[in-house]
Amino acid sequence: MIDVPVSEGTRVFLNFSVSLEDGSEVDTNFGGEAVDFVVGDGSLLPGFERAMFGMTAGQRQVFTIAPEDAFGQPNDNNVQEIPRSQFDDDIDLQIGLVFSFADASGGELPGMIVSFDDETVSIDFNHPLAGRTILFDVQVHRVEAAELH
Structure with a gap:
């Protein structure tokens, strides 16, 4: 089986956590079932998706996502x-x-x-995480071509 990298038109199965720079965890699904999404379907912010591009099944990485690529700056x-x-x-x-x-x-x-x-x-009405740098810890379990409808 060919390792399909995370890119446009793929479905990604993963576990993740979102934390702040001080280490406080905002959200995680580690310890639970993997979730899946299709790149570009709006499930993840584009900055989070782009960080994963090129990752393949079995890889785990922690990304630092700047506010501009996460929840934006407060307005x-x-x-x-x-x-x-x-x-x-x-x-x-x-x-x-x-x-x-x-x-x-x-x-x-x-x-x-x-x-x-x-x-x-x-x-x-700003997003509570606006202006915050996010640590995005992701474990990719499977990547496959998405069924586009």
């Missing part, structure tokens, strides 16, 4: 002021509390309270 425009009156009076607002808001397309968008007073609540 000041993603911090919104919402009138305090839009929150129920019985909600105990706290900095760091995450709420789910409806976006323009009817989906859900998480936002974290960064400050509040009697008049307004400042909500940060």
Whole structure:
């Protein structure tokens, strides 16, 4: 069997972990079943996919993914002021509390309270990992040509 490298048009079976530079783990599936995805299907961020290009079955590697190739840099425009009156009076607002808001397309968008007073609540809609360098530890188990529909 020919070793197929991770590239466009492949299905990759892998275990992974995502950690911050301080070593704190954000997500992992090591110790569980491998997951699979087709390169370019949107399951993984393009920066994570590109890092794996050329890897073959049996390889394990840790990649350092810059914020620009991971979850982006924080954008000041993603911090919104919402009138305090839009929150129920019985909600105990706290900095760091995450709420789910409806976006323009009817989906859900998480936002974290960064400050509040009697008049307004400042909500940060940036991804919680924006601006962070990510350590991506990946173990490739199998790579095969994807069935493209």
